[in-house]
Amino acid sequence: SISKAAFRRLPRYHQILSAYEAVGREYISSRELSEILEINETLVRKDMADLKIRGKQNQGYSISALRLRIEEFLGLQEITEALVVGGGHLGTALATYPGFEHYGLKIVGVLDSDPEKIGTRIGGHQVVSVARLASIIQKKNIKLIILTVPRDVAKELTEVAVNAGVLAIWNFTPCELNVPAGVKVRNEQIIGGFMALSHYLKNVGGA
Amino acid sequence: SISKAAFRRLPRYHQILSAYEAVGREYISSRELSEILEINETLVRKDMADLKIRGKQNQGYSISALRLRIEEFLGLQEITEALVVGGGHLGTALATYPGFEHYGLKIVGVLDSDPEKIGTRIGGHQVVSVARLASIIQKKNIKLIILTVPRDVAKELTEVAVNAGVLAIWNFTPCELNVPAGVKVRNEQIIGGFMALSHYLKNVGGA
Numbered sequence: 001s002i003s004k005a006a007f008r009r010l011p012r013y014h015q016i017l018s019a020y021e022a023v024g025r026e027y028i029s030s031r032e033l034s035e036i037l038e039i040n041e042t043l044v045r046k047d048m049a050d051l052k053i054r055g056k057q058n059q060g061y062s063i064s065a066l067r068l069r070i071e072e073f074l075g076l077q078e079i080t081e082a083l084v085v086g087g088g089h090l091g092t093a094l095a096t097y098p099g100f101e102h103y104g105l106k107i108v109g110v111l112d113s114d115p116e117k118i119g120t121r122i123g124g125h126q127v128v129s130v131a132r133l134a135s136i137i138q139k140k141n142i143k144l145i146i147l148t149v150p151r152d153v154a155k156e157l158t159e160v161a162v163n164a165g166v167l168a169i170w171n172f173t174p175c176e177l178n179v180p181a182g183v184k185v186r187n188e189q190i191i192g193g194f195m196a197l198s199h200y201l202k203n204v205g206g207a
Numbered sequence: 208s209i210s211k212a213a214f215r216r217l218p219r220y221h222q223i224l225s226a227y228e229a230v231g232r233e234y235i236s237s238r239e240l241s242e243i244l245e246i247n248e249t250l251v252r253k254d255m256a257d258l259k260i261r262g263k264q265n266q267g268y269s270i271s272a273l274r275l276r277i278e279e280f281l282g283l284q285e286i287t288e289a290l291v292v293g294g295g296h297l298g299t300a301l302a303t304y305p306g307f308e309h310y311g312l313k314i315v316g317v318l319d320s321d322p323e324k325i326g327t328r329i330g331g332h333q334v335v336s337v338a339r340l341a342s343i344i345q346k347k348n349i350k351l352i353i354l355t356v357p358r359d360v361a362k363e364l365t366e367v368a369v370n371a372g373v374l375a376i377w378n379f380t381p382c383e384l385n386v387p388a389g390v391k392v393r394n395e396q397i398i399g400g401f402m403a404l405s406h407y408l409k410n411v412g413g414a
């Protein structure tokens with residue numbers, strides 16, 4: 001197993017490795033990884049050791065082997081079925097994004113409360129009434145929901161989903177969710193990405 | 208100034224501090240921060256020192272002072288005006304999300320190429336033809352664009368924007384962008400959030 005800090009670096013490693021693999025690169029050194037990630041080379045080597053990945057003398061690490069190892073470690077090679085709850089702008093963007101299947105994330109339903117949306121199609125799915133959330137979770141043995149509803153209904157829907165057996169919630173709403181032990185919430189605050197750009201603009205740009 | 212690793216922790220600190228402030232908490236200890244962030248307490252103390260924030264004996268750090276200091280450091284107290292380029296599902300979700308203004312991010316225009324969308328309103332903005340991208344950037348002195356177009360047009364639009372004077376690109380497309388020195392790209396891969404949940408489900412859940 002690996003440290004929490006190393007675990008948090010895995011998505012970034014994966015992104016870099018995928019990009020390099022796409023342009024035909026076969027090997028990468030710990031030094032190069034440390035420069036791209038802007039972290040200490042000793043940290044990179046430790047992460048590789050934690051992942052039980054060995055480099056080749058004078059060549060570095062096999063990019064595809066490392067990428068596959070990370071995917072295996074993160075469970076990205078298994079299919080995780082999920083429901084999108086809230087078929088609005090954000091929910092539709094996530095339900096129609098083809099990039100997620102590449103990581104094992106398979107959206108198997110979209111639910112909404114708006115009668116104008118129920119019965120229409122989003123991303124190949126027929127939108128279903130959210131009144132059926134619990135029964136669908138149970139029938140399809142769903143362990144993950146993607147929450148893209150307005151904040152005022154986030155708590156109640158989380159409760160329904162957790163009671164029906166969901167173990168993980170990918171929360172895009174600004175509402176802080178309280179869940180029992182055994183259920184994991186990931187709060188996705190997209191604004192985090194803007195903060196790095198804001199700092200950059202403050203220091204070099206400046207309108 | 209602070210180390211790169213500390214810099215990357217700032218959005219997470221900010222999220223925690225904002226949540227605690229919202230429920231009326233006034234102080235937080237380095238120990239508590241270290242437990243929530245799951246990092247070493249010495250790292251937290253070092254980050255605080257880098258930010259030039261001092262704690263009070265027996266009380267810890269003032270939550271609001273620390274949050275404000277992080278915002279000041281990241282430039283979130285200044286307004287950054289941005290254009291959303293690509294008024295589809297994701298672009299609309301970002302253009303209509305009220306949460307961004309709280310961080311100084313002000314969307315001042317939405318551009319698209321679809322004649323069905325041009326002239327309609329998204330998030331209080333009248334959608335403008337993307338043919339006017341360069342002139343709008345120059346007229347409004349825009350330094351940041353939010354790229355939410357299909358991948359096949361990402362490069363060409365980036366080139367137009369950079370030539371017109373943009374210094375930062377918040378890239379939501381899967382296309383890797385090449386930009387000159389002096390321009391910063393933030394690639395936003397939302398899938399990163401799913402990876403933590405996938406690992407969790409693999410180890411405890413399992414459908």
Ligand SMILES: NC(=O)c1ccc[n+]([C@@H]2O[C@H](COP(=O)([O-])OP(=O)(O)OC[C@H]3O[C@@H](n4cnc5c(N)ncnc54)[C@H](O)[C@@H]3O)[C@@H](O)[C@H]2O)c1
Nearest residue numbers: 086087088089090112113114130148149150151173190304
């Ligand atoms: N995390 C971020 O950075 C970020 C960015 C943008 C939006 N958001 C948040 O994501 C959420 C969705 O944003 P959006 O722009 O797509 O909003 P939206 O209004 O377009 O979509 C919300 C959808 O939820 C549906 N809905 C309402 N009540 C429901 C219920 N009880 N059950 C099922 N569906 C219900 C609506 O009918 C609508 O289709 C909001 O909470 C917003 O604050 C977060």
Ligand SMILES: NC(=O)c1ccc[n+]([C@@H]2O[C@H](COP(=O)([O-])OP(=O)(O)OC[C@H]3O[C@@H](n4cnc5c(N)ncnc54)[C@H](O)[C@@H]3O)[C@@H](O)[C@H]2O)c1
Nearest residue numbers: 097293294295296297319320321337355356357358380397
């Ligand atoms: N980063 C992620 O995790 C993530 C998640 C979802 C979507 N995406 C990506 O975000 C982008 C948008 O996704 P979406 O679901 O909103 O797609 P969408 O098809 O709903 O929206 C794309 C919009 O761009 C417009 N457009 C096309 N060509 C244009 C041009 N030359 N100039 C200006 N506008 C143009 C279209 O008319 C449309 O309104 C895609 O690249 C998608 O792959 C990324």
